[in-house]
Structure formats: structure tokens, C-alpha cells
Amino acid sequence: MSPRVLRVMSAACLLSFSCNLLPADLVSPCQVADRRLWLVMVWVNADSGGDPHEWIIMDDIEDLDTTSPGPAVHIVAQVSRCGRDPYDGGWKGTRRFIFEGPGRDPVRLEARRLADPSTPEPAGSARSLVEFVSWAAASFPAERRMLVIEAHGSGWQGLSPARLEQDPSDLVSIPDGELARALEHATRQTDIDLLVLDSCLMGMWETGWALRDHFRWVVTSQEMGGPLLGSWHDMIPRLVAGPDDPGSVCADIPPMLDGERTRANSATRTCIDLSRHEDLSMAVDGLSRAAIRTPGAMDTLQAAIEGSLHFAKPDHHDLGDLSASIAGDEEASVEMRTAAARVTEALEGYVVAHKSSVFSGVGASHGVCGGPGSWGSCGRSTGVAIWAPVSAPGHLMTLYMGGPWCETAWDEALLLLDGASGR
Numbered sequence: 001m002s003p004r005v006l007r008v009m010s011a012a013c014l015l016s017f018s019c020n021l022l023p024a025d026l027v028s029p030c031q032v033a034d035r036r037l038w039l040v041m042v043w044v045n046a047d048s049g050g051d052p053h054e055w056i057i058m059d060d061i062e063d064l065d066t067t068s069p070g071p072a073v074h075i076v077a078q079v080s081r082c083g084r085d086p087y088d089g090g091w092k093g094t095r096r097f098i099f100e101g102p103g104r105d106p107v108r109l110e111a112r113r114l115a116d117p118s119t120p121e122p123a124g125s126a127r128s129l130v131e132f133v134s135w136a137a138a139s140f141p142a143e144r145r146m147l148v149i150e151a152h153g154s155g156w157q158g159l160s161p162a163r164l165e166q167d168p169s170d171l172v173s174i175p176d177g178e179l180a181r182a183l184e185h186a187t188r189q190t191d192i193d194l195l196v197l198d199s200c201l202m203g204m205w206e207t208g209w210a211l212r213d214h215f216r217w218v219v220t221s222q223e224m225g226g227p228l229l230g231s232w233h234d235m236i237p238r239l240v241a242g243p244d245d246p247g248s249v250c251a252d253i254p255p256m257l258d259g260e261r262t263r264a265n266s267a268t269r270t271c272i273d274l275s276r277h278e279d280l281s282m283a284v285d286g287l288s289r290a291a292i293r294t295p296g297a298m299d300t301l302q303a304a305i306e307g308s309l310h311f312a313k314p315d316h317h318d319l320g321d322l323s324a325s326i327a328g329d330e331e332a333s334v335e336m337r338t339a340a341a342r343v344t345e346a347l348e349g350y351v352v353a354h355k356s357s358v359f360s361g362v363g364a365s366h367g368v369c370g371g372p373g374s375w376g377s378c379g380r381s382t383g384v385a386i387w388a389p390v391s392a393p394g395h396l397m398t399l400y401m402g403g404p405w406c407e408t409a410w411d412e413a414l415l416l417l418d419g420a421s422g423r
Contacts, residue, residue: 035098037238038144040069042077043132045151047094055085055374057150059116060198060228062087065109067232072240075099076114076141076158078132094128099113099213119227126172126182130189137190144244146230147186155316156206156387156403174210175403183214185392193217193246196253197250200224201311203270203352204385205284205319209405212277217250217352222310222370222386223267231256247352248274254355267311267369270383271353276346283346285408287323290339291408291416295399297415305388305417309369309380315389318369320347320382354383 004422044061046054054070061079065325069075076098083092088109096114117135121128133147149170151159158179159172172179186192186334195211196219197203203222219227238249259271289295308322308356326340356369356378370376387400397418401411 005031024313026342034140035143036074036133037072037143037242037244038074039136039140039145040075040137040148040150040236040239041072041133041145042075042150043078043129044079044081044256045128047080047082047092048410052083055087056085057081057089058085060150060232063107063230064232065112066098067236069100069236073236074142076136076140077234078136080119080128103129124163126178127174130182130185133186133192134189135169144193144246144368145190146196146249147192150198152301153202154195155201155313156405157399159199159202168169169246174207174312177210177397177404180210180213180404187214192308193249194219197200197226198228199387201313201316201382203268203272204281204387206387206403206405208272208274208277208384209281209403212274216273216275217246218274219250220270220272221268222270222311222316222318222381227269231259234259251353254353255358267378268354268356268381268383269301269404270351270355272350272383273352275348280346280350280384281405281408283343284319284410285337287326287339287343288409289335290335291413294335297336298413299331299332300326300329300336301413302390302417304329305390308388309368309378311385315387315392316385317388318381319384319386320344320351321380322388323347323387347384349384352354354381356381389414392418 030121033303042064044057046057052215058081060261061077064075067075076096078094078096080094081092082103093116095110095116096107097109098114098209099112117131121131125376129149137145149159152160158174174180174183192215194217195215197207200221201223203220207220208218221227230255235253238252238256254269254271291301304322304325308325309318310316311318318344323340323343327337327344332340369378369381389396397415400406400414403411405411
């Protein structure tokens with residue numbers, strides 16, 4: 001018997017047991033658990049004890065709340081929030097919702113509410129994510145599944161359930177494998193055909209390393225803002241219309257950035273094919289080794305880093321822009337130019353679709369390519385960022401050196417750059 005059939009049978013058993021436990025005034029999953037084409041699982045965390053950006057996520061929920069999935073799509077969400085934004089009464093805690101039927105005016109979410117988690121894990125934790133995916137997949141059977149993670153992103157460092165500047169230890173960490181372990185547990189429960197990282201700054205080569213063994217198709221962003229903000233009204237009809245091929249859906253999401261209609265613009269949106277991650281990593285390793293062993297090449301690398309497009313975190317640089325700069329530098333060595341061209345070639349297979357938007361602005365906290373003090377155009381972005389500091393604080397360098405990407409020589413090249421900076 002196939003694993004998929006076993007999961008469906010297990011889901012039926014779970015539903016028959018759990019239906020009797022739900023409060024009468026809340027919607028029961030048993031009433032809607034017919035098998036559909038897609039299940040969209042939206043895991044939202046805006047619970048940081050006073051999150052100033054909660055309004056952005058609640059804007060996204062409002063947009064989702066007015067989108068009709070029709071009979072082909074289940075959309076369920078687990079939302080954790082601090083209650084700073086007045087939307088929907090400013091409630092606090094963790095609630096679950098189902099979005100179905102015709103779109104309606106965004107008055108209150110109570111009519112969409114499901115039974116809340118009986119023993120909720122800490123908001124934003126890896127355990128909370130795994131438990132939600134397991135529950136949603138068992139309760140709402142579908143042919144295809146999409147997982148949308150909405151949380152604060154910190155690039156290669158991980159996902160943050162709290163304001164990072166207050167408690168860095170609260171990260172669902174990438175360097176120590178915590179995020180990869182959570183995703184391994186989640187995908188062991190059910191097949192996930194498409195992952196959408198609706199979180200800031202997660203569109204990095206390093207992030208792909210944590211995801212590559214668990215997903216093939218991922219939508220992500222190099223910049224501030226999330227890859228689905230304001231695009232539910234385009235994305236859900238696309239799922240309904242078909243085809244349901246996950247790669248095709250993934251490729252169709254970045255162009256939807258043009259129709260985004262929330263208050264916060266996502267500056268970039270990218271669909272990546274993680275089956276090509278090893279090719280890209282080999283190319284990055286080749287560029288790193290060329291820089292280390294070629295006389296004068298570290299100067300070439302440093303100049304390319306300093307001149308390449310960077311993002312709201314200034315040490316996040318566009319990998320394609322960086323490699324194109326080296327490949328086109330007539331003063332660079334042949335070895336460096338050849339290695340950089342291979343990175344560019346690998347990116348062409350890795351990046352399936354990419355789109356950047358014109359920044360309309362929501363204040364200094366949500367900028368675009370260029371970083372604080374130098375907001376600019378994202379037109380040079382290619383879809384994948386890489387951590388490339390010329391000089392980095394010691395604690396960040398130590399943390400980075402513990403990441404799985406150190407199987408390549410990129411970290412060694414960064415150490416040489418760091419030493420050359422005179423620290």
C-alpha cells in the first residue's frame with residue numbers, strides 16, 4: 001500500500017476521533033474535509049509581544065479573507081499574533097481559520113474560525129509549524145499541498161518568532177539545522193508540493209541549503225516583505241484554473257507581484273528549483289577556490305562585492321549581480337572570470353522565474369534594494385542573495401562558520417576578506 005494511501009486512511013481515523021471533541025460554536029474540519037485539488041496551509045506568526053509589523057501580516061490575512069477558493073481548494077491558516085493591530089478586534093494568541101465560499105467584506109474573522117490548537121506549541125516555534133502541518137494535512141485531504149510560512153525572516157540566520165534585536169536566540173535557526181529538522185518532520189507527515197517563504201530576506205543561497213532535501217519548488221524573496229503579500233486574489237484563481245503542476249504554479253507566482261495591492265510592497269519575488277541547488281553550490285565553491293588560490297583575486301572579489309546590489313541587510317548581496325561583475329571585469333584573471341560565468345550559468349537553471357517591483361514606500365523599516373539610507377531600484381536583482389561581508393562581527397562569522405554551506409570554500413574566502421579588512 002502506498003504511503004499516500006496510508007496517510008489518507010490515517011487522516012480518516014483522526015477525523016472520526018477528533019470531530020466529537022470540537023466546541024459546538026466553532027467550525028469543524030469534518031464538515032469540509034472532502035478531497036480537493038489543493039490544500040493551502042498558511043502558518044502565520046506575528047506574536048512578538050508588541051510587533052510593530054503586525055499590521056502587514058493582518059493586511060495579508062484581510063486579502064486572503066476576501067478571496068474565494070471555490071470548491072477546488074482548501075485554505076486553512078494558523079495565526080499567532082500579539083494584538084497590537086486593531087484589525088479583527090486586536091485579539092491575542094493563536095487561532096485557526098478556514099477560508100472558503102464567496103469573498104466577503106473584511107469585518108471579522110470569527111465566522112472563519114476553526115477549533116484552536118488544544119495544546120498550542122510556543123508561537124513561531126519549529127514544533128508549532130510541524131504540529132500545524134500534520135493537523136492540516138490530516139484534516140483536509142487534497143491532491144496537492146502548498147505550505148505558506150509567514151514570519152519574520154533573517155536570511156541565512158533563520159526565521160524569527162520575536163523581534164530579533166531583542167532575543168536572537170528565539171530564531172528557528174538555519175546554521176544549527178533547526179529549520180531543516182522541522183521541515184524534515186513536516187514532510188515526513190505529508191507530501192508538500194510547493195513551499196512559499198512569505199518572510200523577509202529569505203531568498204538566499206544559504207537558505208536553499210536548509211530546504212533542498214525537503215522541497216523542490218520554493219517561492220521566496222531577497223528583500224523586505226513577503227512573496228504573497230497582496231497576491232492571493234491572483235494566486236487562488238490560478239490554483240483553481242490549473243494545471244496543478246507545482247513547478248508551473250511556482251513559476252506563475254513571481255509575475256503576480258505586478259498586481260500586488262497591499263500597503264507594503266515586496267521588492268523581489270522568485271521561484272527556485274532546488275533540484276539544481278547542488279549545481280549552484282558547486283559553482284559558488286569554484287568561484288571561492290579561484291579567489292583563494294589566484295594572486296590578486298581577493299581584490300577582485302572584494303570590489304565585486306562592494307559594487308554589487310545589496311538589500312536591507314547590507315551584507316546580503318545579489319549573487320547574480322556579483323558574478324556578472326566579475327565575469328565582465330577585464331582586469332580580473334581568466335580563472336576568476338570563468339568561475340564567475342559558471343555561477344551565472346548555474347543561476348539560470350536554479351532561478352525559474354523572478355520579478356522585482358517598484359518601491360512605493362511604507363517608511364524606513366520596509367525599504368528595497370540598496371538598504372537603509374540608499375533605497376534604490378531592484379532592477380539588477382536576479383533572485384538569489386548570498387552573505388558577502390567584507391568585514392563581519394565576530395559572533396556572526398562564528399555562527400556562519402557553523403552552517404552546512406561550509407562544505408564549500410565560500411566561508412574560507414570570507415575569512416580571507418575579513419582578515420584583509422584589518423580587523
